[in-house]
Amino acid sequence: MPSPGAPAPPRLPIEDSYLELLADTLESLDIPARGQFLQRYFRTITHLDLRETQCVQLWDEMLTRRRELSEHVGRQISLKTALMDVLTSAGLFRVPILIEYDELKKLQLNAVTDPLTGLYNRRLFSEAFEKELNRARRYGQPLSLVILDLHRFKEVNDKHGHPRGDEVLRAAAATLKKALRTSDSAFRIGGDEFALLLPQTDPAQALALSRRIGTVFAESIAHFQMGVSVSMDHGVATFPQDGDQADQLIHIADERLYRLKHANHGKTPSGGSRTEIVSNPAQEAASPSAPEQQPSAPRPIPFESKRPAEKSETSIAAAASTTASEISGTQVLSAPPPAHVYSVPRKAERVSMTGTNAYAVLGEKGVRRARVLDLGFGGVALELESQEEVPESILAVLHVPILPPVRVNLKPVWTQRTSQGAYRIGCAFVS
Secondary structure, eight states: OOOTTOOOOOOOOHHHHHHHHHHHHHHTSOHHHHHHHHHHHHHHHHOOOOOHHHHHHHHHHHHHHHHHHHHHHTSOOOHHHHHHHHHHHTTOOSSOOOOOHHHHHHHHHHHTBOTTTOSBOHHHHHHHHHHHHHHHHHHTOOEEEEEEEEETHHHHHHHHOHHHHHHHHHHHHHHHHHHOOTTOEEEEOSSSEEEEEEETOOHHHHHHHHHHHHHHHHHHTGGGOOSSOOEEEEEEEEETTTOSSHHHHHHHHHHHHHHHHHHHHTTSTTOOSOOOOOOOHHHHTSOTTSOOOOOOOOOOOOOGGGOOTTOOHHHHHHHHHHHHHHHTTOOOOOOOOOOOOOSSOOSSOOEEOTTSOOEEEESSSOOEEEEEEEEOSSEEEEEESSOOOOOSSEEEEEEOTTSOOEEEEEEEEEEEEOTTSOEEEEEEEEO
């Protein structure tokens, strides 16, 4: 019992108090029970799978080492210090550092993550790109790289300050995260530069995704009211069409990014307004050495609600294959398009949903589903497994990647049977 007025002994840290209690408890257990407990204990704190007898031996050595160290330094040594010394001396710790497992995982994540946006950083991008390229070569599958940057981002920092610029960067990162599948990866590789790795994705799919990302990003920052028209430009390169080495694909994607940037922003002094054109895939995917060409004016095409009934499934497939060939840079001879001329041009090109899980829930009760094949400004193309009576007006909820569910009214304007026996229905949006 301490004498009156003597200083109270210092309180042990909670982890040392726990070990002291553990040592007292183990003394009252028989050897088999002690071995079972210590085996689980060492597995928890060191992630080592040891035999029960080995665990008991290590614990006894720790008690002996503690006594020796305490006698040597003239004060009580903690059990944690003695345990660390025993495990290191036994060669069970190659690197003598004790750290909580959760803390270790957090450190590993921080090493490859951009702290502002939460995206992976450039260091991991280089490693992941090589791994995905090796996987694509092994299985003979396409791999698309998308390089993106924010146009006029510097003006945001200059006019509104870096905190607002950080908000724009976080909005861009949030848009990318929502757009990607589990197998895709997004990276921040520079100040306002980002990269996407899209396994099993061909050029047409990567191009469609990039355009959707740009549209959704513009909508997500509209409420910032900055007075600066920030947009997200993109460049796409795909293995194996554009190259089989990482540096080749990065170079080509960069070339296409700046070619698109020049086409969209080069004609305005402030660079603020994007030219309202239907992007020419052949121009966007041309080789880097090809001379730059001015984008051609959009060809007049009909609203979805005015689509001619005689347009066949064959012509649709031919148009799709021509687009994919142009993107990959391969010239394909095909019949000229029908000479239909309409007075109102399409306001936005149709986006293919091929390769996504886009679908529509039909009817008030939502008991019927249809695949969404493509989506445009004026309407949507659906595919049903079997033909049933199609009403003149359809209430539907569209589920499309990176967009929230959208409730729409549709008016069927044409129906065709596909070669697989399903039924494709073209619908116009009804206000």
